[in-house]
Amino acid sequence: MIQNKLKYGYLIFLSVLVLSCGGSGNEPITPEIKSPDVVNLNLPSNNTICEDGTNVTTTTSDVVFTWAVASNTDSYELSITNLVTNVVTTKTVAHPVITTTVNLTRGQPYKWQITSKSTKTTKTGVSSSNKFYLAGAGITSYAPFPATITAPTFGASVTPVSNKVTLTWTGSDPDSSILTYEVFIDTDEAKVRSYTTPISSSTNSYSATVESNKTYFWCVKTSDGRNISYSLVNNFKTI
Numbered sequence: 001m002i003q004n005k006l007k008y009g010y011l012i013f014l015s016v017l018v019l020s021c022g023g024s025g026n027e028p029i030t031p032e033i034k035s036p037d038v039v040n041l042n043l044p045s046n047n048t049i050c051e052d053g054t055n056v057t058t059t060t061s062d063v064v065f066t067w068a069v070a071s072n073t074d075s076y077e078l079s080i081t082n083l084v085t086n087v088v089t090t091k092t093v094a095h096p097v098i099t100t101t102v103n104l105t106r107g108q109p110y111k112w113q114i115t116s117k118s119t120k121t122t123k124t125g126v127s128s129s130n131k132f133y134l135a136g137a138g139i140t141s142y143a144p145f146p147a148t149i150t151a152p153t154f155g156a157s158v159t160p161v162s163n164k165v166t167l168t169w170t171g172s173d174p175d176s177s178i179l180t181y182e183v184f185i186d187t188d189e190a191k192v193r194s195y196t197t198p199i200s201s202s203t204n205s206y207s208a209t210v211e212s213n214k215t216y217f218w219c220v221k222t223s224d225g226r227n228i229s230y231s232l233v234n235n236f237k238t239i
Contacts, residue, residue: 033120033121034071034072034121035072035118035121035123035124035125036070036071036072036073036116036117036118036121036123036124036125037070037071037072037073037116037125038070038116038125038126038127039067039068039069039070039076039098039114039116039125039127040067040068040127041067041068041112041113041114041127041128041129041130042066042067042068043064043065043066044063044065044112044130044132045130045132046130046131046132047130047131047132047145047172047174048130048131048132048133048174049133049142049174049175050133050135050139050142050174051063051132051133051134051135052135053104053106053134053135055106056103058106058137059105059106060103060104060105060106061103061104061106061134061135062101062102062103062104063101063102063103063104063134064099064100064101065078065080065099065100065101065102065112066098066099067098067099067114067127068098069095069096069098070095070116070125072116072118072120073095073116073117073118073125074094074095074117074118074119074120075092075093075094075095075116075117076092076093076095076097076098076114076115076116076117077090077091077092077093077114077115077117078090078091078092078093078100078102078112078113078114079112079113079114079115080102080104080110080111080112081110081111081112082104082105082108082109082110083108083109083110083111083131083145083146083229084108084109084146084229085108086232089102089104104134105134106134106135106136106137107133107134107135107136107137107139108133108134108136109131109132109133109134109142109143109145109146109229110131110132110133110134111129111130111131111132112129112130112132113126113127113128113129113130114126114127115127131145131172131174132174133174141175141226141227142174142175142227143222143224143227143228143229144171144172144173144174144177144179144222144223144224144227144228144229145171145172145173145174145222145229146222146229146230146231146232147169147170147171147181147220147222147229147231148169148170148171148231149167149168149169149220149231149232149234150168150169150170151166151167151168152165152167152234152236153236154234154235154236155235155236155237156236156237157236157237157238157239158236158237158238158239159238159239160210160212160238160239163209163210163211164207164208164209164210165207165208165210165216165236165238166205166206166207166208167183167185167205167206167207167208167218168204168205169181169204169205169220169231170204171204171220171222173222173224175224177224177225177226178224178225179222179223179224180200180201180202180222180223180225181200181201181202181203181204181220181221181222181223182198182199182200182201182220182221182223183198183199183201183206183208183218183219183220183221184196184197184198184199184218184219184220184221185199185208185216185217185218186216186217186218187214187215187216187217188217189217189233189235192217192218192219192233193219193233195221195230198221210238211238212238212239213237213238213239214237214238215235215236215237215238216235216236216237216238217233217234217235218233218234218235218236219231219232219233219234
């Protein structure tokens with residue numbers, strides 16, 4: 001009798017243990033929230049020499065932008081940067097529309113990209129960027145695109161190596177010409193902006209001699225032998 005009671009109690013214990021471990025089986029399954037896809041850019045294509053657009057006035061044109069559709073996306077943010085003034089124009093387009101028109105100043109270089117967004121997540125998909133020149137009245141030869149500074153990044157703190165910091169940038173030309181560069185660097189921003197005392201470079205880098213605990217300003221002049229352009233003035237701090 002005692003043995004049967006012990007056996008019965010043991011079976012009850014096992015049943016409770018199984019129920020507590022197995023749960024009710026009705027717990028909701030949280031669906032996976034996927035990040036928005038990165039889109040492929042269509043038009044204007046990269047390094048377009050003379051994007052015509054539709055002339056609206058003597059100084060502005062309407063430009064049509066198109067891109068590929070992205071999954072897991074509710075909207076697209078178009079970002080257009082004037083590479084001379086660094087003014088950024090943005091426009092939001094609701095998915096699944098993949099084209100929009102923006103009025104821009106003629107005769108200027110631009111770059112554009114698309115950020116895919118979703119209301120279900122803070123994650124985004126950021127595309128690569130395309131550069132183009134918007135045609136201007138009477139312009140037959142276009143200057144190189146302003147150099148894009150790659151390092152040091154704006155406002156970075158840098159530790160010099162043997163009192164030197166390597167400056168790097170990228171350059172491109174809509175006419176596919178051979179490019180040369182001049183670097184302007186100083187602790188006085190006004191001197192850099194006056195574009196005096198240039199340092200020539202045939203490559204996309206320059207090893208600058210610097211002092212510790214200083215803020216340096218610098219920019220790059222790009223030439224294709226006929227036309228020139230200037231990058232934005234960047235700065236970094238030495239440690």
